[in-house]
Amino acid sequence: MTDIDFVPSEKQLTDEESALKDVRSSYDETYGFHDDDVKYAYVSEKGLDEEKVRQISAMKNEPEWMTEIRVKAYHEFLERPTPQWGGDLNQLDFDSIYYYMRATDKTERDWDDVPPEIKDTFDKLGIPEAEQKYLQGVSAQYDSESVYHNLREDLASKGVLFLDMDSALREYPDIVKEYFGTIIPSNDNKFSALNTAVWSGGSFIYVPPGVHIEMPLQAYFRINTQNMGQFERTLIIVDKDAYVHYVEGCTAPTYSSDSLHSAVVEIIIKDGGRCRYTTIQNWSNNVYNLVTKRAVAEKNATMEWVDANLGSLLTMKYPAVILKGEGSHGEVLSIAFAGKGQHQDAGAKITHLAPNTTSQIISKSIGKDGGRGSYRGLLKVAEGADNIKSNVVCDALLLDDISRSDTYPTIEIDAQNVTMGHEASVSKIGEDQLFYLMSRGLSEDEANAMIVNGFLEPLVKELPMEYALELNRLIQIQLEGSIG
Amino acid sequence: MVTTLEIRNLHAQVAANGESILRGVNLTIKQGEVHALMGPNGSGKSTLANVLMGNPQYEITAGEVLLDGEDLLEMDTDERSRAGIFLAFQYPVSIPGVTLANFLRHAINARLKAEDPESKGMPIPKFVRMMREKMNSLGVDHSFAGRYLNEGFSGGEKKRAEVLQMAVLEPKIAIMDETDSGLDIDALRIVAEGIQKLTGPEMGALVITHYQRMLDYITPDFVHVMMHGQIVESGGAELALQLEEKGYDWLREKYGQPEQA
Numbered sequence: 001m002t003d004i005d006f007v008p009s010e011k012q013l014t015d016e017e018s019a020l021k022d023v024r025s026s027y028d029e030t031y032g033f034h035d036d037d038v039k040y041a042y043v044s045e046k047g048l049d050e051e052k053v054r055q056i057s058a059m060k061n062e063p064e065w066m067t068e069i070r071v072k073a074y075h076e077f078l079e080r081p082t083p084q085w086g087g088d089l090n091q092l093d094f095d096s097i098y099y100y101m102r103a104t105d106k107t108e109r110d111w112d113d114v115p116p117e118i119k120d121t122f123d124k125l126g127i128p129e130a131e132q133k134y135l136q137g138v139s140a141q142y143d144s145e146s147v148y149h150n151l152r153e154d155l156a157s158k159g160v161l162f163l164d165m166d167s168a169l170r171e172y173p174d175i176v177k178e179y180f181g182t183i184i185p186s187n188d189n190k191f192s193a194l195n196t197a198v199w200s201g202g203s204f205i206y207v208p209p210g211v212h213i214e215m216p217l218q219a220y221f222r223i224n225t226q227n228m229g230q231f232e233r234t235l236i237i238v239d240k241d242a243y244v245h246y247v248e249g250c251t252a253p254t255y256s257s258d259s260l261h262s263a264v265v266e267i268i269i270k271d272g273g274r275c276r277y278t279t280i281q282n283w284s285n286n287v288y289n290l291v292t293k294r295a296v297a298e299k300n301a302t303m304e305w306v307d308a309n310l311g312s313l314l315t316m317k318y319p320a321v322i323l324k325g326e327g328s329h330g331e332v333l334s335i336a337f338a339g340k341g342q343h344q345d346a347g348a349k350i351t352h353l354a355p356n357t358t359s360q361i362i363s364k365s366i367g368k369d370g371g372r373g374s375y376r377g378l379l380k381v382a383e384g385a386d387n388i389k390s391n392v393v394c395d396a397l398l399l400d401d402i403s404r405s406d407t408y409p410t411i412e413i414d415a416q417n418v419t420m421g422h423e424a425s426v427s428k429i430g431e432d433q434l435f436y437l438m439s440r441g442l443s444e445d446e447a448n449a450m451i452v453n454g455f456l457e458p459l460v461k462e463l464p465m466e467y468a469l470e471l472n473r474l475i476q477i478q479l480e481g482s483i484g
Numbered sequence: 485m486v487t488t489l490e491i492r493n494l495h496a497q498v499a500a501n502g503e504s505i506l507r508g509v510n511l512t513i514k515q516g517e518v519h520a521l522m523g524p525n526g527s528g529k530s531t532l533a534n535v536l537m538g539n540p541q542y543e544i545t546a547g548e549v550l551l552d553g554e555d556l557l558e559m560d561t562d563e564r565s566r567a568g569i570f571l572a573f574q575y576p577v578s579i580p581g582v583t584l585a586n587f588l589r590h591a592i593n594a595r596l597k598a599e600d601p602e603s604k605g606m607p608i609p610k611f612v613r614m615m616r617e618k619m620n621s622l623g624v625d626h627s628f629a630g631r632y633l634n635e636g637f638s639g640g641e642k643k644r645a646e647v648l649q650m651a652v653l654e655p656k657i658a659i660m661d662e663t664d665s666g667l668d669i670d671a672l673r674i675v676a677e678g679i680q681k682l683t684g685p686e687m688g689a690l691v692i693t694h695y696q697r698m699l700d701y702i703t704p705d706f707v708h709v710m711m712h713g714q715i716v717e718s719g720g721a722e723l724a725l726q727l728e729e730k731g732y733d734w735l736r737e738k739y740g741q742p743e744q745a
């Protein structure tokens with residue numbers, strides 16, 4: 001097994017498992033397990049009912065309207081059947097999941113106040129270094145809530161808001177109320193309903209008109225506890241002619257029982273604005289990663305989703321762009337790596353509502369050791385949305401004969417003058433390519449990794465430097481990790 | 485110590501169909517020596533080059549190859565490379581998305597790590613300086629480093645890239661398979677002069693070629709002729725001139741059809 005710095009030791013895992021067995025949780029108790037000394041302020045019981053939903057809201061001192069949104073969403077969640085398309089969700093046991101937990105009581109303002117154990121984890125993830133070089137603001141999510149939040153003053157002085165969603169609800173309730181759930185209604189699907197009911201953490205960003213944030217804003221997420229669900233909720237509002245690049249990176253240690261990650265990300269881009277949202281996710285192989293992401297682009301606005309999915313048991317994620325305003329542009333660039341026992345069901349949804357809109361989807365998937373990658377795409381052109389250009393490219397690279405790749409493109413066009421291209425390819429690593437690279441001294445693993453990285457390069461070069469490096473490293477780990 | 489590559493009675497066949505190609509090759513190459521290998525199309529020159537590098541398309545049916553007394557045929561391709569064998573391919577494949585510079589940096593670091601598992605690899609500034617130097621000495625445009633490996637390279641550009649890789653990896657024994665073909669007249673001179681600079685006491689070379697023009701720059705110590713999977717004639721630099729003048733027919737007459745392996 002390759003060394004991943006932040007994977008807990010055998011001993012930590014055993015300690016944690018036994019600690020978990022002893023959990024007879026009550027909300028007031030504090031539990032310290034995993035990463036040795038982090039104290040959890042709350043560990044709710046597994047499973048969910050209306051009472052728990054209300055408790056979550058109460059503990060956060062939320063306004064009444066949010067409590068009602070949550071409760072309503074909880075019932076919508078109950079009423080909706082588990083989707084039977086896409087990946088297999090039937091093994092997902094909603095009663096075995098913790099729905100709320102937080103590591104510290106208050107959101108830290110200053111890096112110095114962050115508990116040392118948590119810092120240590122961030123150290124291992126390379127965050128402080130990243131902070132020095134790249135960060136304009138950090139919103140690091142440790143389990144359910146942000147423990148650290150820092151926004152550079154120049155941004156603040158420009159009127160940019162960047163804080164965790166819980167704080168945003170406290171400090172800017174009117175803005176949150178105006179936009180929350182307007183892009184993705186709670187009843188959009190079973191998992192958006194669940195997220196709306198139990199959401200915790202996530203980021204809130206508002207960029208005022210004309211403000212360009214040159215450096216990417218970043219947040220790190222991590223599932224740290226067995227059976228810990230993460231239900232972060234992100235809302236980004238990019239005002240007229242403004243620009244932001246938001247980056248989230250997720251890594252998770254491996255655990256033996258099932259975990260659920262179900263996020264909702266809503267983005268509004270007003271006239272002439274531009275938003276790029278980059279994700280690198282590397283969940284442990286037992287996580288269900290079921291995320292709803294959608295952006296609405298108004299006149300001449302641009303939305304770009306860059307989405308890299310590694311790990312997880314099942315990922316179902318189809319970043320969506322609604323091209324609502326004339327001249328708007330939507331892009332989805334996605335990378336999926338499916339290893340042993342994994343199913344990456346990823347894709348994109350683009351809806352052209354207005355004329356003269358353009359879109360581009362590039363999807364690259366890699367299958368190894370029987371992993372399965374599916375591209376599921378929806379391209380919709382509404383009546384009256386004339387003069388549309390759209391291009392879809394799906395490439396799959398299979399590293400062996402037992403891995404699998406499929407594409408499920410759906411196209412609905414009700415307009416005139418639509419130009420669209422769709423290309424799909426499936427390829428395998430050539431013996432002659434491996435021989436060539438090995439003839440220069442690279443091991444077979446390194447040669448494979450190099451070919452895979454080359455395959456992904458057109459998308460990886462869209463990532464900020466440190467993420468590109470991290471992704472390359474993660475892929476290397478995935479490629480080597482098949483022994484046994 | 486002078487590195488020696490010893491090929492003894494080497495027989496090899498195509499793995500896919502069992503067709504026998506090499507039928508008893510004997511050849512010894514020492515560091516510092518330049519050997520030219522000539523011979524008609526299809527006689528087995530590239531096969532020999534590939535077999536020495538460990539191409540899985542071929543199976544060894546008899547014979548041995550020793551690198552300083554060690555069994556080369558037991559080594560994986562990457563080990564052979566790290567042990568100092570290099571092959572400049574006749575037809576290099578392309579690797580989309582992998583830049584020449586990135587590839588070479590990994591190749592160098594693989595060597596450093598094989599020597600010392602603690603090695604962090606060559607620092608990037610040092611690597612960049614070294615690349616610039618080598619590109620200058622071979623007349624290779626710096627933009628090359630950022631291009632994807634052989635992707636969309638012209639025939640001549642591929643050959644230059646092969647020689648650049650050779651210059652960077654500093655092999656002890658380099659096999660160049662028709663590195664002179666596809667080069668225009670100026671490029672031939674530049675590349676051949678580059679190769680000439682690389683040869684010397686540190687490098688032994690097996691230069692596979694059809695023409696004397698390359699050998700005008702790199703004077704071979706030995707010239708060998710391969711026919712039907714065997715080296716049938718060896719001589720000094722003058723043998724190449726003789727072949728240029730007379731072709732291969734006189735050798736065909738002299739040696740006739742080879743015995744079947």
Ligand SMILES: Nc1ncnc2c1ncn2[C@@H]1O[C@H](COP(=O)(O)OP(=O)(O)OP(=O)(O)O)[C@@H](O)[C@H]1O
Pocket residue numbers: 498500503505523524525526527528529530531532541574
């Ligand atoms: N992988 C292979 N599969 C089938 N036949 C092969 C393979 N490799 C070589 N051969 C055959 O072996 C013979 C020798 O080929 P090789 O490429 O070694 O010749 P060569 O001497 O390099 O020729 P040239 O001067 O044209 O480059 C040819 O008949 C060729 O078709």
Ligand SMILES: [Mg+2]
Pocket residue numbers: 529530531574661
């Ligand atoms: Mg040849």
